[in-house]
Amino acid sequence: MRLVTEYANPISGAKMSKKLVPRERADWIGIPVPAIISQKLFDKVQERLAWNRKRYRNPPTTQLLSSLVKCGYCGSSFYSYQRYYTRKRVDGSTCVSHKAAYRCGRHVWRASHSINSNVPCCESTEKVAHTLEEWVFAAIENTFFDPIKLRERMDLFKTRRPITRLEKELEKLERSLQAYEARKQRIMNAYASGDLAKDEYVAKSREYDNEILTLTKRRVSILEQIPLFQKTAVVDVAIQQYCEAVKTRHKQCVNFETKRQFLLDYVEKVTYWNNKIVVHGSVPVTMKSEPGHEAETNKIEFQIEMCTANTARKSG
Numbered sequence: 001m002r003l004v005t006e007y008a009n010p011i012s013g014a015k016m017s018k019k020l021v022p023r024e025r026a027d028w029i030g031i032p033v034p035a036i037i038s039q040k041l042f043d044k045v046q047e048r049l050a051w052n053r054k055r056y057r058n059p060p061t062t063q064l065l066s067s068l069v070k071c072g073y074c075g076s077s078f079y080s081y082q083r084y085y086t087r088k089r090v091d092g093s094t095c096v097s098h099k100a101a102y103r104c105g106r107h108v109w110r111a112s113h114s115i116n117s118n119v120p121c122c123e124s125t126e127k128v129a130h131t132l133e134e135w136v137f138a139a140i141e142n143t144f145f146d147p148i149k150l151r152e153r154m155d156l157f158k159t160r161r162p163i164t165r166l167e168k169e170l171e172k173l174e175r176s177l178q179a180y181e182a183r184k185q186r187i188m189n190a191y192a193s194g195d196l197a198k199d200e201y202v203a204k205s206r207e208y209d210n211e212i213l214t215l216t217k218r219r220v221s222i223l224e225q226i227p228l229f230q231k232t233a234v235v236d237v238a239i240q241q242y243c244e245a246v247k248t249r250h251k252q253c254v255n256f257e258t259k260r261q262f263l264l265d266y267v268e269k270v271t272y273w274n275n276k277i278v279v280h281g282s283v284p285v286t287m288k289s290e291p292g293h294e295a296e297t298n299k300i301e302f303q304i305e306m307c308t309a310n311t312a313r314k315s316g
Contacts, residue, residue, distance in 0.1 A: 072273025100129035153302040
């Protein structure tokens with residue numbers, strides 16, 4: 001290794017820094033190093049490593065809900081694993097059992113930190129794979145096939161007068177956007193006149209820009225939703241077609257590949273926490289546009305909640 005010194009840039013104000021970079025192989029100097037372990041032990045370790053490569057070591061596999069399950073407690077993604085367990089029976093024979101489950105990834109992330117660190121722990125528990133998959137398909141079969149039930153799970157239609165509510169929220173957003181634009185203009189004038197320091201100006205500008213970006217995204221989302229209420233017939237047809245398509249695809253789920261692709265096409269994510277699952281999805285609605293323009297497609301999101309018998313028994 002050799003030490004490289006980088007000098008300060010008078011234009012940008014960068015400070016001098018030092019770093020180590022590897023030398024060319026031709027410049028290497030070899031020295032004798034005594035063996036730390038014996039040759040016999042080294043050969044034995046190599047044999048064990050070769051034996052491990054030939055044995056079963058939980059190879060990466062794809063479950064039905066892989067990449068779809070999220071933790072309802074901390075928001076992290078779940079990962080799936082499978083293992084084989086052996087135990088001795090009373091008669092002396094060996095029993096081999098298989099287990100596949102989903103588990104929150106924060107448990108692994110937390111284990112990589114010190115016990116004394118302030119990294120928060122996740123209180124979610126793992127769930128057996130076939131049980132969670134059965135719950136998800138039960139929620140789909142109970143709701144996805146019925147347009148009335150599916151419409152009831154859409155937050156967009158839960159208020160009595162959604163148009164009035166959205167218009168009021170839109171007016172409030174417009175006022176907030178104008179207020180932040182005015183604040184941004186004021187700090188620009190203060191910085192130009194020398195009444196505001198550079199660091200304070202940059203910090204406030206970033207803060208106002210983030211708020212303006214958040215409000216603008218919400219404004220665009222509302223503007224996309226308002227036409228859906230004005231054309232309820234188009235929305236009802238879209239929901240009806242969606243339910244029929246889901247029902248047809250569900251009948252074609254005869255093996256792992258077809259079930260997996262069905263979930264990827266119609267389920268956006270599944271949140272799990274404390275024996276409660278929430279299936280998230282959306283119905284595409286295509287709005288007809290003027291001649292010469294492409295049709296606009298909006299999405300109506302829905303959530304299907306399902307509690308297990310254990311949760312219901314505890315709450316009762």
